[in-house]
Amino acid sequence: xxxxxxxxGLSAILFLIGGIGFxxxxxxxxxxxxxxxxxxxxxxxxxxxxxxxxxVHTGQVLSFFVIAVAAAEAAVGLAIVLSFFRLKRTVxxxxxDLLRN
Amino acid sequence: MDSLLSVFPSKDFSLLGIxxxxxxxxxxxxxxxxxxxxxxAVRLMAITAIAVSxxxxxxxxxxxxxxxxxxxxxxxxxxxxxxxxxYTTGKSETQIPIALRFSVDALSGVMMLVITGVGLLIHIYAxxxxxxxxxxxxxxxxxxxxxxxxLVLVLGDNMPLLFVGWEGVGLCSYLLIGFWYGKMANAAAxxxxxxxxxxxxxxxxxxxxxxxHYTGALDWNGIEAGSGSLVTVNEATQVxxxxxxxxxxxxxxxxxxxxxxxxxTAATAVGLALLLGATGKSAQIPLYVWLxxxxxxxxxxxxxxxxxxxxxxxxxxxxxxxxxFVLAPGVMATVAVIGAAxxxxxxxxxxxxxxxxxxxxxxxxxxxGFMFLGVGMGAFTAGFFHxxxxxxxxxxxxxGAGSVIHGMHxxxxxxxxxxxxRKMGGLRKYMPLTFWTFLISTAAIVxxxxxxxxxxxxxxLFKTMTTELVHPDAERLGKKVTFVQSLWGARDPSxxxxxPAWLGTALYWVGIAAATMTAFxxxxxxxxxxxxxxxxxxxxxxxxxxxxxxxxxxxxxGxxxxGxxDGEHHHEEDLTKPGYAPHESPRPMTIPxxxxxxxxxxxxxxxxxxxxxxxxxxxxxxxxxxLFEESVKVGVHAKEGAEHxxxxxxxxxxxxxxxxxxxxxxxxxxxxxAPAKQWAEAAPKLYKLLLDKWxxxxxxxxxxxxxxxxxxxxxxxxxxxxxxxxxARLTALLVAAFGTILRALxxxxxxxxxxxxxxxxxGLGWFFVMPHPDGxxxxxxxxxxxxxxxxxxxxxxxWAEDGAKKPEKEVFSGTAAFPLHVEPGNTKxxxxxxxxxxxxxxxxxxxxxxxxxxxxxxxxxxxQNGHGS
Numbered sequence: 001x002x003x004x005x006x007x008x009g010l011s012a013i014l015f016l017i018g019g020i021g022f023x024x025x026x027x028x029x030x031x032x033x034x035x036x037x038x039x040x041x042x043x044x045x046x047x048x049x050x051x052x053x054x055x056v057h058t059g060q061v062l063s064f065f066v067i068a069v070a071a072a073e074a075a076v077g078l079a080i081v082l083s084f085f086r087l088k089r090t091v092x093x094x095x096x097d098l099l100r101n
Numbered sequence: 102m103d104s105l106l107s108v109f110p111s112k113d114f115s116l117l118g119i120x121x122x123x124x125x126x127x128x129x130x131x132x133x134x135x136x137x138x139x140x141x142a143v144r145l146m147a148i149t150a151i152a153v154s155x156x157x158x159x160x161x162x163x164x165x166x167x168x169x170x171x172x173x174x175x176x177x178x179x180x181x182x183x184x185x186x187x188y189t190t191g192k193s194e195t196q197i198p199i200a201l202r203f204s205v206d207a208l209s210g211v212m213m214l215v216i217t218g219v220g221l222l223i224h225i226y227a228x229x230x231x232x233x234x235x236x237x238x239x240x241x242x243x244x245x246x247x248x249x250x251x252l253v254l255v256l257g258d259n260m261p262l263l264f265v266g267w268e269g270v271g272l273c274s275y276l277l278i279g280f281w282y283g284k285m286a287n288a289a290a291x292x293x294x295x296x297x298x299x300x301x302x303x304x305x306x307x308x309x310x311x312x313x314h315y316t317g318a319l320d321w322n323g324i325e326a327g328s329g330s331l332v333t334v335n336e337a338t339q340v341x342x343x344x345x346x347x348x349x350x351x352x353x354x355x356x357x358x359x360x361x362x363x364x365x366t367a368a369t370a371v372g373l374a375l376l377l378g379a380t381g382k383s384a385q386i387p388l389y390v391w392l393x394x395x396x397x398x399x400x401x402x403x404x405x406x407x408x409x410x411x412x413x414x415x416x417x418x419x420x421x422x423x424x425x426f427v428l429a430p431g432v433m434a435t436v437a438v439i440g441a442a443x444x445x446x447x448x449x450x451x452x453x454x455x456x457x458x459x460x461x462x463x464x465x466x467x468x469x470g471f472m473f474l475g476v477g478m479g480a481f482t483a484g485f486f487h488x489x490x491x492x493x494x495x496x497x498x499x500x501g502a503g504s505v506i507h508g509m510h511x512x513x514x515x516x517x518x519x520x521x522x523r524k525m526g527g528l529r530k531y532m533p534l535t536f537w538t539f540l541i542s543t544a545a546i547v548x549x550x551x552x553x554x555x556x557x558x559x560x561x562l563f564k565t566m567t568t569e570l571v572h573p574d575a576e577r578l579g580k581k582v583t584f585v586q587s588l589w590g591a592r593d594p595s596x597x598x599x600x601p602a603w604l605g606t607a608l609y610w611v612g613i614a615a616a617t618m619t620a621f622x623x624x625x626x627x628x629x630x631x632x633x634x635x636x637x638x639x640x641x642x643x644x645x646x647x648x649x650x651x652x653x654x655x656x657x658x659g660x661x662x663x664g665x666x667d668g669e670h671h672h673e674e675d676l677t678k679p680g681y682a683p684h685e686s687p688r689p690m691t692i693p694x695x696x697x698x699x700x701x702x703x704x705x706x707x708x709x710x711x712x713x714x715x716x717x718x719x720x721x722x723x724x725x726x727x728l729f730e731e732s733v734k735v736g737v738h739a740k741e742g743a744e745h746x747x748x749x750x751x752x753x754x755x756x757x758x759x760x761x762x763x764x765x766x767x768x769x770x771x772x773x774x775a776p777a778k779q780w781a782e783a784a785p786k787l788y789k790l791l792l793d794k795w796x797x798x799x800x801x802x803x804x805x806x807x808x809x810x811x812x813x814x815x816x817x818x819x820x821x822x823x824x825x826x827x828x829a830r831l832t833a834l835l836v837a838a839f840g841t842i843l844r845a846l847x848x849x850x851x852x853x854x855x856x857x858x859x860x861x862x863x864g865l866g867w868f869f870v871m872p873h874p875d876g877x878x879x880x881x882x883x884x885x886x887x888x889x890x891x892x893x894x895x896x897x898x899x900w901a902e903d904g905a906k907k908p909e910k911e912v913f914s915g916t917a918a919f920p921l922h923v924e925p926g927n928t929k930x931x932x933x934x935x936x937x938x939x940x941x942x943x944x945x946x947x948x949x950x951x952x953x954x955x956x957x958x959x960x961x962x963x964x965q966n967g968h969g970s
Contacts, residue, residue: 023855031851093851100849 007048014041028084028091032077039070105164114179116161117203120213121252123153127245135238144228147241151224151248155217165210175727180204180258191317199319204258207725208420208485212255212413215492219409220248222693226500227401229689230507240280240399247273251410255417259320260309263418267305267382270411271298277406278398290394297391301381308374311340315367325424331368332428332574334595339364364594371425372432375418376439383415383469385443390798392466396458400503403458408465408499409492416472416488420481423729427736430570431584433477434600437565440473441611446795448618452625453781453791456520457502460626464546465495467615471561474612478605479737480564481729482722486708487561489721490553493704494545497697501539504690505630508532508683512638512676522626527635531682534691536631538698543627545701547620548758555754556705558616563710563750566609567743569602573735602740609750613757620761628769641679711751872896872937874945886921886949888931895938903930923951 018038022031043063050059081091088095109116127150135143161179168177183201191197205213224244231240250269257263271294279291312319316327333339341347343363350358379385384392395407406412419426419436426433444467451463468491475484502520505528509519518524529536545554575581575597582596685691708721740746768776781788790796876890890898897913902921913936923929928950936942 019859023852023859026852096851097849099847101844101847 004048004052008045011041011045011048014038014044026092026094028081028093028096031093032074032081035077036070036074039066042066103167105160106167109164109179111168111177111179114161114164114181114205116157116164117179117181117205117256118183120154120157120161120217121203121249121256123150123157124245124249124252126150128242128249131238131245132242135242138238140232140237143238143241147245148221148224148228150245151217151221154248154252155214155221158213158217161205162210162214165205165207169207169724175207175724178204178206186261189313189319191313195317197313197317197319199259199261201262202258202320203253203256203262204321205256206728208417208728209255211485211489211721211724212417213252215489216248216251216255216410219492219496219697220251220405222696223401223405223409223496223500226404226503226690226693227399229687230401230503231399234399236280240277243273243276243280244402244405247277247406247411251414254414260312260324261319263421264302264305264309267378267414268302270406270414271295271302271382274298274395274406274411277402278395280398280402284397287397290391290397294391294395297388298381301378301388304374304377304381308371308378311367311371311374315371321421324422328368328424328428331371331425332366334577336362336364336594338367339594340367340370366429366597368425368428369432372429373435375422375425376432376436379415379418379436379473380439381415382418383412383473384466385415385439385470385473386446389443389447389466390801393459393462393794396456396462400458400499400506403462404496404499404503407462408495412465412469413472413488413492416469416476416484419473419476420485420729423476423481423732426476427479427573427732430572430600430736431598433479433570433736434604435477437474437477437604437608440470440475440477441608441615442470443467444470444474444615445611445618448615448622450791450794451622452618453788455522456517457505457522457525457626457630458499458520460522460622461495461498461502464498464619464623467619468495468546470615471558471612474565474608475561478561478565478568478608479570479733480561480568481733482708482725483557483560483564483710485725486721487554487557489707490545490557490701490704493697494542494552494554494701497538497542497694497701498546500690500694500697501535501542504532504535504686504694505539505683507686507690508535509637511683512680522629524637525630525635526633526637527631528683529631531635532631532685534685534694538691538694539631540627541698542701543623547623547762548616548754550755550758551705552702553700553705555758556709556711559751559754560708560710562609562612562616562754563747565605565612566750567740567746568605568737569740570600570604571736571738572597572599575599605740609753613753616754616757617761620758621765624762624765625769628765632770633773635682637683638676639679640682711747870937870939870941872935872941872943874933874935874943876933876945876947878947878949884922884924884951886923886951888919888921888933888947888949890917890919890933890935892917893935893937897936899934901932901934903932921949923949925951926953927951 015038018034018036018041021034021037025031025034043066046059046063046066050057053059084096085091105116127147130146131138131143135146138146165177165179168179169175181203183203186199186201189197189199224241227240227244231237234240247270250266250273252266254263254266254270257266275291275295278294279288282288282291309319312324315330316324318324318327330338341362341364343359344350344357347362350356381388392407392412396403398407426436447463447466447470451460451467454460454463468487472484472487472491475481475487505525506519508528508531509525513519513524541552545552548555548558572581581599584598584600706717708719709717710719710722713719768774793799873891873893876888879887879889881887888900890896896917898915898917898919899911899913900915900919911934913934919931919933921929921931928948931947931949933945933947934942935945
């Protein structure tokens with residue numbers, strides 16, 4: 001059996017990739033994808049830890065919730081991106097400064 | 102009548118509810134729906150309401166009379182408790198109930214009849230007089246509300262309820278004075294009346310506080326029962342005038358502290374406070390200035406509120422609380438002096454006024470002064486009798502003046518000019534009914550023998566001459582002092598002041614002088630208005646009047662919307678063109694005049710004091726006797742030979758009448774007004790002073806009002822400078838500055854926000870990863886302490902007392918609390934090591950110092966120990 005540390009390590013690497021991607025990339029679609037990567041990193045950690053406890057399924061159930069929320073978030077996020085594109089003819093996030101100051 | 106009493110037993114006489122509810126209903130209906138109901142319905146509602154009230158009042162009066170006969174004595178009260186209103190806490194935690202309780206006795210019974218009876222007549226009159234006013238419904242709403250408030254004032258069985266009515270009539274008075282509020286002067290007059298009355302109300306409220314404190318009651322019976330405690334010889338239970346409220350001046354203000362505090366008895370304090378209230382409502386010096394201005398209201402209002410009913414509330418109050426007033430002869434004398442002074446002053450002003458309503462207004466002030474003079478000298482029945490007769494003849498005079506103004510308005514549309522007596526004259530021919538009723542009422546007010554005013558005024562003057570005030574508790578109290586001594590002499594709370602015996606004689610002569618002037622100026626009014634040639638406009642035969650004029654005349658017929666703000670039809674006519682003569686008013690206006698004139702002529706029969714030697718009964722005096730009997734017995738002393746002075750006093754009063762009327766006849770009829778002009782030219786300054794009403798208004802303006810204005814200006818500058826300038830602006834500036842700084846952080850770039858989030862999360866993570874060695878020292882007494890460490894997830898502790906041996910291996914197994922004993926005056930150091938779940942260790946050192954103990958405590962402890970061993 002693969003030890004849990006490997007899963008957690010992978011999860012951490014994925015989370016870092018997602019976080020850095022979100023912070024660095026200017027394309028809103030890429031930022032959304034980065035968020036998805038982060039969410040799935042947490043899902044991986046949840047499922048991995050859940051395997052330590054044979055009788056309990058809390059972690060798995062929680063990961064389902066996260067998937068559902070991620071789906072909803074993606075839908076809303078894409079809708080926002082669409083209307084943002086209609087408004088500004090671009091999907092660069094640093095162009096979205098209507099709420100500045 | 103028995104069946105009436107079986108339906109309404111005297112303890113639960115709910116018929117009073119109908120008397121009160123009918124006008125209230127009328128006010129409500131006219132106020133809410135009046136605009137849509139139309140004039141006819143409004144008139145029907147208003148008059149029916151008062152008529153029902155008057156009918157119920159008549160029944161009540163008959164029932165009261167029946168009860169009095171039945172009981173064999175006059176201390177009968179028909180009472181009705183609507184509901185328990187509220188409670189107040191008196192001295193030593195006693196609960197004082199304030200019930201919504203109404204009662205009718207001899208005094209309030211007569212008042213109730215006057216209010217509803219005269220009120221009904223004036224409603225009928227006003228229903229025609231006001232017909233063309235566009236706010237017809239509003240007028241009757243206010244007028245009904247006034248009758249309701251006045252009935253509450255009179256029928257209320259306790260002081261707070263009287264106060265409710267007192268404020269209610271004040272409000273209605275304000276609303277009706279400013280009824281034509283489109284004109285600035287009318288609105289200002291309303292405000293003036295309201296504010297002058299508020300000053301008086303302050304006195305009334307103070308009196309209520311004192312009643313609660315001293316008598317422990319607010320209802321009439323309770324106050325009477327507890328009135329004994331209003332007079333004490335103990336300084337501590339008296340009212341401290343200086344220093345106010347019994348305080349002490351210390352420091353640099355010590356020179357203000359008298360050797361012994363200046364105190365007055367509670368009876369004096371209450372009396373003065375009530376007197377302040379009465380002077381406000383009843384237009385006496387120093388608060389009389391509002392009443393003449395109040396004539397800005399419609400004439401029926403002047404008749405009902407500012408002559409017949411509301412302004413007599415002050416006299417009613419004094420009569421109602423007569424048992425309190427007699428306890429303070431000084432206050433009684435003050436009442437009488439104020440009354441006489443007002444009667445005199447107002448009469449002098451009335452001598453030269455040209456506005457017919459102004460003359461009547463000052464005449465009202467003057468007559469109210471007579472009433473005050475009467476009640477102040479202990480002649481409560483006489484004073485109240487004058488209230489009664491005055492209600493008839495003064496209401497009739499005002500309504501007659503209204504009728505005259507109504508006639509003048511046919512062609513003179515300006516208010517002031519229509520009321521100017523110099524424009525009238527000869528109206529006797531054109532308005533015979535108005536003339537005769539006005540003449541009869543004038544006869545009453547000037548004291549023409551056997552009219553009502555003759556009997557009531559004569560009674561007041563006679564009583565003034567022949568009584569002296571005494572102190573009811575003179576035997577119990579100590580030394581009698583003079584007025585000067587009572588202020589500056591060696592003060593002793595048991596000293597009391599009694600007015601001198603010559604006071605009555607002096608006031609009698611002031612009263613005679615005022616009565617003479619009354620006779621003169623009232624005769625002047627009648628002569629200028631009704632005799633001689635008409636001076637208003639050129640009269641012509643109908644054939645000489647062209648069609649246009651006739652049409653205008655028809656248009657103006659009965660038009661009495663004076664003071665209206667629309668001003669469209671206020672084009673001044675050319676008065677040199679011939680026009681119709683003024684015409685008599687319609688029947689709904691003349692019938693009340695006739696009825697009131699009949700009463701003005703014959704109401705004297707109710708109390709013909711002069712004729713009692715001829716065996717005539719004195720029904721009113723007999724009727725009111727039980728109320729005043731006790732007070733008169735203890736507080737008033739008839740001078741020797743009073744019986745023989747009666748004719749002499751009457752001769753004086755008759756002389757006043759004869760001189761006044763004769764002089765007026767000589768000046769204005771025989772000499773055609775020439776002497777009046779000569780006198781005015783001979784003493785132009787005095788004439789101007791009288792015409793300007795002694796410039797009292799100007800004096801108030803310069804003293805009180807300018808002071809208030811200055812205060813208001815100061816407050817405004819503080820408000821603008823400090824509150825607006827510093828407080829408000831500074832706060833706004835701070836908020837704006839913070840906003841500017843924080844706005845810079847609001848870049849609008851998502852990545853910056855995300856970066857801040859990362860930094861914040863890192864900070865939180867650092868906080869959770871690092872251990873937090875912390876704790877506080879709990880003192881347990883006698884040198885024992887306990888150090889309690891702050892808890893945390895997975896924390897382990899090691900405690901190391903300074904100087905103690907350190908363990909070989911560090912094991913984080915200690916508990917969160919560490920007990921410690923420190924000797925007094927010593928200090929100990931304790932080191933705490935905390936290891937958290939991540940295995941990181943933190944360290945903190947505590948220093949505990951025990952305070953040095955007082956030595957004797959230890960000695961006792963040692964002694965006890967020694968004894969035990």
